[in-house]
Amino acid sequence: MTRYALEIEYDGAGFVGWQFQTSGVSVQQVLEAAASRLASAITHAAGRTDAGVHAEAQVVGLDLDRDIAPERLLAALNFHLRPHRVAVRRAALAPAGWNARLAATGRAYRYLILNRRAPPALLAGRVWHVERPLDHDAMHRAAQSLLGRHDFTSFRAAACQAASPLRTLDRLDVRRDGELVVIEAAARSFLHHQVRNLVGTLVQVGQGRWAPTRPAAILAARDRREAGPTAPPEGLTLVGVRYATDPFAGVSAR
Amino acid sequence: MTRYALEIEYDGAGFVGWQFQTSGVSVQQVLEAAASRLASAITHAAGRTDAGVHAEAQVVGLDLDRDIAPERLLAALNFHLRPHRVAVRRAALAPAGWNARLAATGRAYRYLILNRRAPPALLAGRVWHVERPLDHDAMHRAAQSLLGRHDFTSFRAAACQAASPLRTLDRLDVRRDGELVVIEAAARSFLHHQVRNLVGTLVQVGQGRWAPTRPAAILAARDRREAGPTAPPEGLTLVGVRYATDPFAGVSAR
Numbered sequence: 001m002t003r004y005a006l007e008i009e010y011d012g013a014g015f016v017g018w019q020f021q022t023s024g025v026s027v028q029q030v031l032e033a034a035a036s037r038l039a040s041a042i043t044h045a046a047g048r049t050d051a052g053v054h055a056e057a058q059v060v061g062l063d064l065d066r067d068i069a070p071e072r073l074l075a076a077l078n079f080h081l082r083p084h085r086v087a088v089r090r091a092a093l094a095p096a097g098w099n100a101r102l103a104a105t106g107r108a109y110r111y112l113i114l115n116r117r118a119p120p121a122l123l124a125g126r127v128w129h130v131e132r133p134l135d136h137d138a139m140h141r142a143a144q145s146l147l148g149r150h151d152f153t154s155f156r157a158a159a160c161q162a163a164s165p166l167r168t169l170d171r172l173d174v175r176r177d178g179e180l181v182v183i184e185a186a187a188r189s190f191l192h193h194q195v196r197n198l199v200g201t202l203v204q205v206g207q208g209r210w211a212p213t214r215p216a217a218i219l220a221a222r223d224r225r226e227a228g229p230t231a232p233p234e235g236l237t238l239v240g241v242r243y244a245t246d247p248f249a250g251v252s253a254r
Numbered sequence: 255m256t257r258y259a260l261e262i263e264y265d266g267a268g269f270v271g272w273q274f275q276t277s278g279v280s281v282q283q284v285l286e287a288a289a290s291r292l293a294s295a296i297t298h299a300a301g302r303t304d305a306g307v308h309a310e311a312q313v314v315g316l317d318l319d320r321d322i323a324p325e326r327l328l329a330a331l332n333f334h335l336r337p338h339r340v341a342v343r344r345a346a347l348a349p350a351g352w353n354a355r356l357a358a359t360g361r362a363y364r365y366l367i368l369n370r371r372a373p374p375a376l377l378a379g380r381v382w383h384v385e386r387p388l389d390h391d392a393m394h395r396a397a398q399s400l401l402g403r404h405d406f407t408s409f410r411a412a413a414c415q416a417a418s419p420l421r422t423l424d425r426l427d428v429r430r431d432g433e434l435v436v437i438e439a440a441a442r443s444f445l446h447h448q449v450r451n452l453v454g455t456l457v458q459v460g461q462g463r464w465a466p467t468r469p470a471a472i473l474a475a476r477d478r479r480e481a482g483p484t485a486p487p488e489g490l491t492l493v494g495v496r497y498a499t500d501p502f503a504g505v506s507a508r
Contacts, residue, residue, distance in 0.1 A: 008375075009372065009375040009376055010375050010376070011375055011376050011378070054376060056376065074371065074372070075371070078371075078372055078373055082373070085375045085376070085378055086375055087372040087373050087374065087375040088372055089370070089372045115508065116343070116507050116508045117328065117329070117332075117507070117508070118263070118328070118332055118341040118342055118343045118507065119332055119336070119341050120341065121263040121264050121265055121339045121340055121341040122263055122264070122265050122308060122310065122339070122380075122491075124265070124339055126376075133508060179507060179508060237376075253370050253371070253372065253433060254369065254370045254371070254387060254433060
């Protein structure tokens with residue numbers, strides 16, 4: 001058995017999420033099907049993205065019952081992945097004892113809101129369309145009050161299986177780029193729906209319904225009913241995973 | 255009859271282009287169908303984009319047999335345009351005597367090349383995938399030799415119906431943004447396939463097949479057979495149209 005590290009990109013539309021499910025096609029399923037054309041294959045991912053959530057650089061551990069040079073593996077996987085909207089950007093032999101999920105020391109997500117009257121045409125399926133003007137400065141101020149190590153029960157999905165609701169939020173930046181409001185979040189790890197629940201709450205602030213001081217009070221309440229609605233999945237993209245030792249050191253995607 | 259100016263965005267995939275055709279669904283067709291829910295309607299566009307070509311800000315003249323406030327027109331058109339990937343970003347009453355095509359004094363296009371080994375997943379249908387590394391500096395140098403007023407016969411489609419092959423190319427910039435090579439072109443007007451034929455030629459230079467001096471020689475030859483192949487439509491986006499008097503002055507898309 002050889003373990004490979006893969007950096008993969010996917011369009012979450014049309015997938016039930018990263019993980020195998022009986023209800024539809026998952027990213028894991030099409031990736032393992034592609035790898036199975038080469039040898040017996042098992043995968044695990046750094047972040048188990050939900051249905052509709054995209055990835056620019058998800059990291060996957062692939063256990064393969066055969067030795068293949070990483071460059072050949074990349075080409076073969078991309079060939080067999082067509083026509084699915086999943087692509088392998090980089091492939092490398094995994095360091096000894098490495099696990100894509102357990103070794104990860106940081107995850108970064110980006111959430112995009114299209115804040116204009118017209119619905120998205122070019123960005124359909126990639127953004128949350130919010131027509132009412134958003135005060136991104138107020139959202140950013142509110143976001144800063146949530147940084148650090150806290151009990152994030154108020155922003156955690158009922159179905160969340162994590163042992164503890166304690167997480168350390170390292171970054172939650174809100175900025176405007178023309179018609180887009182861009183939210184960037186980083187932490188060692190996130191609770192289930194945590195980013196989308198944070199975004200749903202910040203949008204209440206951005207629309208002026210809630211004061212920028214309220215999200216900190218919601219956090220302190222440790223009660224999911226206090227927070228805003230869960231933002232839709234299509235605005236969310238996993239943009240990167242960090243490791244103490246980069247498994248792709250020296251490997252270019254170009 | 256009232257003439258409106260519309261700024262529209264569309265995803266060119268699935269359309270036979272801007273203009274009505276018997277072979278499939280055009281952007282003009284779905285826009286006129288939406289407007290016809292309100293009153294008799296006729297449209298004309300600043301740029302007749304080809305099948306698969308996108309627009310961020312195409313400008314359309316809409317003649318409507320009824321008076322509607324522009325903000326109400328925008329909302330009604332976007333409502334009736336669903337679920338097509340066409341959206342009206344801005345709407346205004348057209349200035350007297352204004353015509354979207356004839357009054358235009360400049361068109362700007364952007365062409366995106368995804369230059370990496372992995373095929374596009376998130377940018378599928380929006381980029382030309384070129385695996386072989388491109389020297390974007392060589393492409394930019396070659397592009398600068400094509401600026402100005404010239405006979406662009408070498409870069410003109412056989413089907414081009416323009417009376418003259420003379421055009422003034424104001425801008426043709428090539429730069430790299432990570433895995434993307436971005437080409438930005440601007441002129442008062444372009445010949446049919448001119449941008450895509452220029453891109454096809456610059457890619458030959460970027461791959462090292464042709465010297466950066468060759469595109470100028472191709473231009474001077476006035477022979478389509480000298481130039482490179484036509485780049486595929488999906489990498490091309492009409493990003494803006496300029497007018498001596500901005501028909502949307504004071505109208506925000508937000």
